[in-house]
Amino acid sequence: MRVVGTDRKLVLKPPKKRLLTKRGIELMSNTEIIFQTPGVGGALACVVIVALVVCYGFTLRWISRGREDQTGEPPR
Amino acid sequence: MDENRRNFLKKAGSAALGLGCGFPLLMAGCSTNGHSSEENSSSPNQWAMVIDVQKCKEPAIRAACIEACRKEHNLPTNPPPNQPAREVKWIWSDKFETAFPDQAHKYLAENPADLQVLLLCNHCTEPACVKVCPTAATWKRKSDGIVMMDMHRCIGCRYCVVACPYGSRSFNWRDPFPDRNDIDKQARKEYPTRSRGVVEKCTFCAERIRLWQERVDKDPKLLESEPAPIPACVEAANRVAGGEGALRFGNLGDSQSEVSRVLRDQNTICRQLALGTGPNVYYLV
Amino acid sequence: MSNIDPDKMVDQLTRPIRKTSAFYYVVVLALLMAVCWGLFAWTCQLTRGLQVTGLNNSVAWGVYITNFVFFIGISHAGTLISAILRVSGAEWRRPITRAAEAITVFALVLGASQILFDLGRPDRALNVILYGPLRSPLLWDVVCISVYLLSSIFYLLLPLIPDVAILRDQRLVLGWRKELYRILSFGWDGNPEQKRRLEKTIGIMAVLIIPIAVSVHTVVSWIFGMTIRPMWHSTILGPYFVVGAIFSGIAAIIIAMAVLRKVYHFEGYLKPIHFNYLGLLLLTMTALWFYFTLAEYLTIGYGALPEEWHVFEAKVAGEFALMFWIMVGSMTVAFFLLLFCRSKWPIGGTVAASLFIVVGMWIERYTIVVPTLVKLTGRGYPPGMYYPSWVEWSITGGSIAGFILLYVLFVKLFPIISIWEVEESEEAVVEKLANMKRYFPCVSSAPTES
Structure with missing residues (x-):
């Protein structure tokens, strides 16, 4: 089956199993084309999420390490 | 459109975001308006179409265009009954007054209710659909100004369907080929099929444009006999008796192209100009 | 508060965790069934596509x-x-903060999943992260909502730490829940330094989370506002959505509080005065909502640009008039309930008003989203109509049930009224009084407590 791409950057990619009916997967096979570029917005979302998780994690650790004598030993 | 204003808005927007967040990534995000770095070399090319409304009054011409597009791009042949609003259409025909609500005043020479016009994606200069797409599955191709669609990246959020003022985008509400045999018997193997749950639209026959480009690249002499690629609808209209020149296709960046000449010589109108999207399909009334 | 002694208070507030009535199981079962029905509808949609x-x-x-x-x-x-x-130092918040924060987290989870239900290809949802360009308002939503979700989970966890430590130390429960409490108490032993650090973090988060929350609903409105569609493309949409959000949020918390009070006999903690104060806030928001609605509709209707007029007319006198006026009617009823019945009948009055408001706000969202699309002109085909199918209603019902179910399960795992914050109220009163003395020129000593 010949696939006429629509742009120079089109790359042929084997289809993956998807949340489709069997027939849908059959129909899609051999014609799945994915355009490959990274997304700036998506990258930003990832960076922000990871930064927040790290930041909140460290804050929780900081709270749990709180001791009156400031020795920094974990409690209990 | 007012180029200065657009450029100013873009620059001011990037600057504000960049300052606000202090994030170089943001600047990158605003300046790369498209997919890849290769496409950044902006070119003056813009494929455009001129539709002669008078010639297209002939129903056979309109039907031929629509049918040719269906065949060329494997559009589902059987729109679900009772669900006209779920039809997948790239080029279609409807009343003048629904397509040009701002032009259809009641003293128009011709009753606008009777006048049918061919409608398709306007391949806008500032496409509303491209702005909103969350995956860049639809984008403005900088090399030739076509609003492209990658049906294999689309997540089916339908934001573009909602945002497009011209109704040019259709969602695949059901399997495009519900019958497995259809695709073997009827489908044109040269064009990729798509799945249910994605949006599609007219691409000005981007596949034909590419084949033409390859031919011309190999043999530049061909430009004389074949100065521009011929989309399926244009080809179909030309084949119908009296349909020659009903649809004309060419490059606006080339002042010698057929569309540039027609636009210079005759008065044309566009759909919903006031929205500022800069449509590139022109109508000779 | 003086009528409940501290030991009894811990006992009362942890009772929902220790004791489970038959009624609880019935409720959970019913909610589970509703969720399953919603999941079944979703399966139908996944196998047959959005044509359903x-x-x-x-x-x-x-x-x-x-x-x-x-x-x-x-x-x-x-x-x-x-x-x-x-942030504003309103001490009466103490018994209701937890119940409110839990609503935030669960409503966000259910809200975000609605987008997944809406996608034609949910299996490709990750493409937004992989390829998302920053220019799409949906990307702004992804960023803002994930920041909000993470922050509100953190903000829910923080004040939970001392309470979870109480549960851990009391050894009230065994098994996996004991392990859960051990982890979530983050080694809390209640020493002053830990307490100082916790209070400081909570204080910072309380300030941070306000702009985050405002940004979230503004950005949600911009999904519509950034398009050039009539009655969506409006500068008022951002603040209008934020006001509407706070408005329906307060109504939701009032309903939740009333249910908790009734079911778990928290009469000593969630007092009529709490409902009265929240009702007062709600009344303010109702007035604001009317103001925004009037500003929006009068401007559109008076200007009467053809494109906008079609939508406006459909809402006020056309296909959507029934919904629109039900919405306005509910808000009016709520307004007068809050105005006249709040002080005399604080619980019944505010809860009734809240029910009207929650329903009214759903209708408001519907009449913002749908009429614009139905009445669009210039698209080159006749306008279509929209009637939600059973699948959509089932998924909606399932989502609401799922939201309530998560909340009900949360009540079973954690004290829904913050124990340590209520315990501290004695100190808060002293502090407040000392503070108040500084306001006035002629108060020399603290008035005696009666």
Whole structure:
């Protein structure tokens, strides 16, 4: 089956199993084309999420390490 | 459109975001308006179409265009009954007054209710659909100004369907080929099929444009006999008796192209100009 | 508070965790069934595609997007009650913060999943992260909502630490829950330094979470506002959505409080005065909502640009008039209930008003999303109509049930009234009085407590 791409950057990619009916997967096979570029917005979302998780994690650790004598030993 | 204003808005927007967040990534995000770095070399090319409304009054011409597009791009042949609003259409025909609500005043020479016009994606200069797409599955191709669609990246959020003022985008509400045999018997193997749950639209026959480009690249002499690629609808209209020149296709960046000449010589109108999207399909009334 | 001694208080507030009545199981079972029905409807949609909905190319967004906006709106309950009241030093917030913060987290989870229901290819949802360009308002939503979700989970966890430590130390429960409490108490032993650090973090988060919450609902409104569609492309939409969100959020928390009070006999903690104060806030928001609605509709109707007029007319006197006026009617009833019945009949009055408001706000979201799409002109085909299908209603019902179910399970795991914050109220009174003395020129000593 010949696939006429629509742009120079089109790359042929084997289809993956998807949340489709069997027939849908059959129909899609051999014609799945994915355009490959990274997304700036998506990258930003990832960076922000990871930064927040790290930041909140460290804050929780900081709270749990709180001791009156400031020795920094974990409690209990 | 007012180029200065657009450029100013873009620059001011990037600057504000960049300052606000202090994030170089943001600047990158605003300046790369498209997919890849290769496409950044902006070119003056813009494929455009001129539709002669008078010639297209002939129903056979309109039907031929629509049918040719269906065949060329494997559009589902059987729109679900009772669900006209779920039809997948790239080029279609409807009343003048629904397509040009701002032009259809009641003293128009011709009753606008009777006048049918061919409608398709306007391949806008500032496409509303491209702005909103969350995956860049639809984008403005900088090399030739076509609003492209990658049906294999689309997540089916339908934001573009909602945002497009011209109704040019259709969602695949059901399997495009519900019958497995259809695709073997009827489908044109040269064009990729798509799945249910994605949006599609007219691409000005981007596949034909590419084949033409390859031919011309190999043999530049061909430009004389074949100065521009011929989309399926244009080809179909030309084949119908009296349909020659009903649809004309060419490059606006080339002042010698057929569309540039027609636009210079005759008065044309566009759909919903006031929205500022800069449509590139022109109508000779 | 003086009528409940501290030991008894811990006992009372942890009772929902220790004792489970038959009624609880019935409720959980019923909710589970509703959720399963919703999941079944979703399976139908996944196998047959979005053709099972009532949507079409003309009206491409419907109930799912309405639910999305609605749930995100409800999620503002926690932020407002907890953060704003904390920042402004309103001490009466103490028994209600937890209940509010939990609403935030669960409403956000359900709200975000509505987008998944709406996608034609949910299996490709990750493409947004992989390829998302920053220019799409949906990307702004992804960023803002994930920041909000993470922050509100953190903001829910922080004040939970001392309470979870109480549960851990009392060894009330065994098994996996004991392990859960051990982890979530983050080695809390209640020493002053830990307490100082916790209070400091909560204080910072309370300030931070307010702009985050405002950004979330503004950005949700910008999904519509950034398009050039009539009655969406409006500068008022951002603040209008934020006001609507806080509005429905307070209504949701009032309903939740009333149910908790009734079921778990928290009469000593959630007193009529709490409902009265929240009702007063709600009354303010009702007035604001009317103001915004009037400003929006009068401007559109008076200007009467053809494109906008079609939508305006459909809402006020056309296909959507019934819904529109039900919405306005509910808000009016709520307004007068709050105005006249709040002080005399604080619980019944505010709860009744809240029910009207929650329903009214869902309808408001619907009449923002759908009529614009139905009445669009210039698209080159006749306008279409939209009637939600059973699948859409089932998924909506399932989502609401799922939201309640998560909340009910949360009540079973953690004290829904913050024990340590209520325990501290004695100190808060002293502090407050000492503070008040500084306000006035002629008060020399603290008035005696009676």
